[in-house]
Amino acid sequence: xxTVTQSQPEMSVQEAETVTLSCTYDTSESDYYLFWYKxxxxxxxxxxxxxxxxxxxxxTENRFSVNFQKAAKSFSLxxxxxxxxxxxxxxxxxxxxxxxxxxxIFGQGTTLQxxx
Amino acid sequence: DSGVTQTPKHxxxxxxxxxxxxxxxxxxxxxxxxxxxxxxxxxxxxIQYYNGEERAKGNILERFSAQQFxxxxxxxxxxxLELGDSALxxxxxxxxxxxxxxxxxxxxxxxTVL
Numbered sequence: 001x002x003t004v005t006q007s008q009p010e011m012s013v014q015e016a017e018t019v020t021l022s023c024t025y026d027t028s029e030s031d032y033y034l035f036w037y038k039x040x041x042x043x044x045x046x047x048x049x050x051x052x053x054x055x056x057x058x059x060t061e062n063r064f065s066v067n068f069q070k071a072a073k074s075f076s077l078x079x080x081x082x083x084x085x086x087x088x089x090x091x092x093x094x095x096x097x098x099x100x101x102x103x104x105i106f107g108q109g110t111t112l113q114x115x116x
Numbered sequence: 117d118s119g120v121t122q123t124p125k126h127x128x129x130x131x132x133x134x135x136x137x138x139x140x141x142x143x144x145x146x147x148x149x150x151x152x153x154x155x156x157x158x159x160x161x162x163i164q165y166y167n168g169e170e171r172a173k174g175n176i177l178e179r180f181s182a183q184q185f186x187x188x189x190x191x192x193x194x195x196x197l198e199l200g201d202s203a204l205x206x207x208x209x210x211x212x213x214x215x216x217x218x219x220x221x222x223x224x225x226x227x228t229v230l
Contacts, residue, residue, distance in 0.1 A: 033215050045221035091159060096215025101172035102147055106159040
């Protein structure tokens with residue numbers, strides 16, 4: 001069974017600085033997808049970024065980028081130029097695999113505080 | 117606004133009762149998912165439907181059941197409720213329901229069991 005682990009329950013960053021959130025996962029599959037979701041205080045789940053395991057190039061979306069290390073089963077999220085609106089809980093998620101259903105397996109989440 | 121609607125937003129009920137949570141997917145999305153978010157268990161996948169058929173099942177209790185109707189809306193039924201069922205229940209939808217398909221989440225239904 002696949003598992004996702006986020007070892008940092010809480011992180012803080014100064015506004016305009018850079019922060020990296022860690023995520024590791026375990027799977028025996030070779031084809032899968034990894035996601036970072038943001039959950040602000042409103043509780044709405046918002047997709048931040050997605051990575052296909054077959055792609056070597058790390059995904060980027062504006063100020064958000066990932067460091068995907070397939071062999072190490074590591075998938076970290078880097079937020080550059082942090083803004084107050086980035087304060088939220090961030091979830092790493094695993095999807096896909098041989099069954100290719102949409103089932104997502106989430107990590108425990110990391111609460112990010114952004115200090116002005 | 118993701119385009120996914122969930123009703124009700126809040127639900128307060130007593131142990132032993134039964135409730136129904138409703139979800140309307142985004143227009144054009146054929147797949148619906150249910151997730152449970154609680155302090156104890158975190159965010160857990162419950163079940164997925166695609167065009168009316170069950171596609172994947174997660175850690176869904178036998179007391180819980182779901183279905184997707186011909187108009188593609190979905191309902192999650194929770195029965196014999198226990199205190200531990202108190203949680204935020206999310207519905208999400210996507211176009212084809214495969215692993216690479218982006219899921220859009222609704223605002224959630226907050227269930228409190230007293």
